[in-house]
Amino acid sequence: MSNTPYDLMIFGAGPAGITAALYGQRLGLKTIVFGDIPGGSSYMIEHLANFPGLMEGTSGTQFGTMAFQQAHKEGANFTLTRLESISRNDNIFIGVDVDGQEHTALSAIAATGRVPKRLAVSNANMRGVHFCSICDGPLYRGKNATLAVVGSDNTAAQHALTLARTADKVLLICRSNSLQMDAVHEDQIKQQNNITLMVNTEVFGYSGQEFVESIEVAAKDKGRQDLAVDGIFLAIGWRPNISALKFEVQKTAEGYLETNEKLMTSLPGLFAAGDVRDTDMWQVLTACADGARAAKYAAEYLEKLIR
Numbered sequence: 657m658s659n660t661p662y663d664l665m666i667f668g669a670g671p672a673g674i675t676a677a678l679y680g681q682r683l684g685l686k687t688i689v690f691g692d693i694p695g696g697s698s699y700m701i702e703h704l705a706n707f708p709g710l711m712e713g714t715s716g717t718q719f720g721t722m723a724f725q726q727a728h729k730e731g732a733n734f735t736l737t738r739l740e741s742i743s744r745n746d747n748i749f750i751g752v753d754v755d756g757q758e759h760t761a762l763s764a765i766a767a768t769g770r771v772p773k774r775l776a777v778s779n780a781n782m783r784g785v786h787f788c789s790i791c792d793g794p795l796y797r798g799k800n801a802t803l804a805v806v807g808s809d810n811t812a813a814q815h816a817l818t819l820a821r822t823a824d825k826v827l828l829i830c831r832s833n834s835l836q837m838d839a840v841h842e843d844q845i846k847q848q849n850n851i852t853l854m855v856n857t858e859v860f861g862y863s864g865q866e867f868v869e870s871i872e873v874a875a876k877d878k879g880r881q882d883l884a885v886d887g888i889f890l891a892i893g894w895r896p897n898i899s900a901l902k903f904e905v906q907k908t909a910e911g912y913l914e915t916n917e918k919l920m921t922s923l924p925g926l927f928a929a930g931d932v933r934d935t936d937m938w939q940v941l942t943a944c945a946d947g948a949r950a951a952k953y954a955a956e957y958l959e960k961l962i963r
């Protein structure tokens with residue numbers, strides 16, 4: 657274990673964690689960041705939308721790399737590994753990395769984001785089931801593929817539109833009878849002639865030898881049928897990344913970290929930023945804003961702690 661604790665330990669190197677690191681350093685806090693991918697989930701974004709000043713064409717990977725380099729240049733100490741566990745003892749946060757090494761800090765920011773859910777169906781973990789069209793869509797290029805996208809929101813729309821560029825046919829399967837996406841996405845989906853919209857339709861299972869070859873679906877009031885597909889992309893919701901937290905802290909029923917107006921959790925000194933907290937917007941911009949504010953309030957907390 658290192659002897660001198662850091663002022664601030666950040667876990668997660670997505671937009672929230674990187675921005676918290678940038679602000680933490682500029683506020684004079686000795687900061688350490690743990691994370692697997694610089695930019696976190698933003699690597700899945702083909703064209704980053706809804707970020708003022710960044711025109712269409714900037715990818716999430718470019719954004720994440722630039723933000724990472726900026727925080728690094730500012731002096732933030734990044735270790736590109738995950739934390740296996742985070743506990744707290746006598747007001748000190750203790751993070752254990754994948755090599756079993758302990759790191760300590762007086763305050764901490766959870767910025768670990770969230771991960772996509774799987775369907776609770778037969779063969780749920782079969783090969784050919786994906787979550788990121790930008791990452792895995794190219795696997796089907798030039799293969800006359802039929803791909804299914806399951807979901808009804810903006811993420812489902814983005815997957816369907818991305819895949820429609822390389823697949824022969826995309827089936828957009830929504831359990832509800834209406835789409836939950838914004839009007840721009842809905843228009844784009846309806847204008848794309850190789851996307852078939854299947855509302856009121858539920859998926860009950862996947863089958864195939866090694867890879868998914870077909871899915872079993874049923875439209876409302878109709879019997880089940882098998883649809884031949886070459887791959888399936890899920891956009892059916894998320895769960896927060898909180899498994900490393902080894903202490904009691906208040907969470908929502910879905911497991912998101914509850915925070916007060918200063919982004920502090922119920923555990924003094926632990927702040928939460930971005931998609932892992934009980935927020936109402938899951939965007940790069942709001943994650944960055946959370947990161948900045950969490951670092952500011954961590955500095956305020958530390959000032960009171962040592963006074």
Ligand SMILES: Cc1cc2nc3c(=O)[nH]c(=O)nc-3n(C[C@H](O)[C@H](O)[C@H](O)COP(=O)(O)OP(=O)(O)OC[C@H]3O[C@@H](n4cnc5c(N)ncnc54)[C@H](O)[C@@H]3O)c2cc1C
Binds near residue numbers: 768814941
């Ligand atoms: C397909 C897709 C398209 C999107 N398009 C847009 C868009 O156009 N515009 C927009 O604004 N938003 C978009 N988003 C949403 C945006 O990517 C997220 O809101 C944003 O990345 C959240 O940032 P975050 O830092 O809170 O979490 P994340 O980006 O999820 O980063 C958290 C990181 O922490 C890591 N982590 C988890 N546990 C640990 C641990 N124990 N130790 C260390 N690290 C850990 C995770 O692996 C992850 O890398 C999109 C998302 C997806 C999936």
